[in-house]
Amino acid sequence: MSAPQEGWVRVAAVGEIPEGSAIAVRVKDREIALYHVEEGGFYATENVCTHEYAQLSEGWLEGYEIECPLHAGRFDVRTGKALCPPVEENVRTCEVRIRDGDVFVRCVS
Numbered sequence: 001m002s003a004p005q006e007g008w009v010r011v012a013a014v015g016e017i018p019e020g021s022a023i024a025v026r027v028k029d030r031e032i033a034l035y036h037v038e039e040g041g042f043y044a045t046e047n048v049c050t051h052e053y054a055q056l057s058e059g060w061l062e063g064y065e066i067e068c069p070l071h072a073g074r075f076d077v078r079t080g081k082a083l084c085p086p087v088e089e090n091v092r093t094c095e096v097r098i099r100d101g102d103v104f105v106r107c108v109s
């Protein structure tokens, strides 16, 4: 297996995350939600909702949308875009790469 490039962190094996679900992972000092979209691949965002304190990895993933478990705000996991009230602020996204059956995440901003 070739070494991941600068900033990439291995967070899970592909097989650990069933399609249509999300898990909480750590990338350096950040809490990240890693999503496995049904037939859509892997995406990552900050795990903490931009509304109040809730973990998006505990929410419901439907297609490319994650619904916050606390007040049902929704975000597009591809872009982090806030989709409906009460969330107004987008959530930050991270890059995801699959290599040799492992999931790597890199958060640059």
Ligand code: FES
Binding pocket: 049, 050, 051, 052, 053, 054, 068, 069, 070, 071, 072, 073, 086, 087
């Ligand atoms: S904490 Fe996420 S919608 Fe309120």
